[in-house]
Amino acid sequence: HMRVEILKLHQRLNNTMVYVTHDQVEAMTLADRIVVFRDGRVEQIGTPLELYRKPANTFVARFIGSPSMNLLDVQVEHGAIRLGERELTERIGLADGSYQLGVRPEHLSASAAGHDMIALPDGTVQVFEHLGGESYAHFVLDDGQEVVAKLDGDIELAPGQRVPLAVPANRPHLFDGQGQRVILQDG
Numbered sequence: 001h002m003r004v005e006i007l008k009l010h011q012r013l014n015n016t017m018v019y020v021t022h023d024q025v026e027a028m029t030l031a032d033r034i035v036v037f038r039d040g041r042v043e044q045i046g047t048p049l050e051l052y053r054k055p056a057n058t059f060v061a062r063f064i065g066s067p068s069m070n071l072l073d074v075q076v077e078h079g080a081i082r083l084g085e086r087e088l089t090e091r092i093g094l095a096d097g098s099y100q101l102g103v104r105p106e107h108l109s110a111s112a113a114g115h116d117m118i119a120l121p122d123g124t125v126q127v128f129e130h131l132g133g134e135s136y137a138h139f140v141l142d143d144g145q146e147v148v149a150k151l152d153g154d155i156e157l158a159p160g161q162r163v164p165l166a167v168p169a170n171r172p173h174l175f176d177g178q179g180q181r182v183i184l185q186d187g
Contacts, residue, residue, distance in 0.1 A: 024064055036060050058179035061102050070147040072101045084143045088118050102173035108149035113166035120165040128157045
């Protein structure tokens with residue numbers, strides 16, 4: 001209720017306001033522009049959607065969005081992204097090494113990969129939370145990494161169930177070994 005009242009006040013006064021919060025939901029709903037700080041340093045400045053869609057690093061990626069972005073340890077070998085034994089992409093023009101693949105829970109699909117989708121390794125359901133119009137499924141992948149998917153509320157999954165996982169090809173984020181966003185050759 002207080003967020004709505006502050007937003008109404010800001011709109012009515014039409015003045016610049018500085019609002020300091022540790023609550024990313026407040027920041028996303030109240031701000032025209034957000035400055036994300038960590039340890040006294042600016043990590044990124046941008047509109048709420050810029051920070052959500054193109055986080056500069058893993059800190060911003062995990063801070064913006066609820067539940068936070070899934071970060072999976074991946075390897076680039078011979079220019080292709082690999083998650084365990086599975087090759088996720090064709091050659092992408094990156095140096096070989098360790099990276100993190102970022103996938104927002106709302107972009108993770110609990111179904112087989114279709115057209116323009118990247119197939120991830122199957123996940124085993126650990127916990128399934130029904131929240132009415134949406135559900136959260138907590139999966140563990142074969143290599144032990146955990147992910148959370150934000151799914152439609154009509155989906156039914158049970159603990160222990162193995163489920164194919166996929167993400168739209170235009171949705172994953174890639175971060176280098178220092179946690180900085182990697183811009184692929186095609187942008």
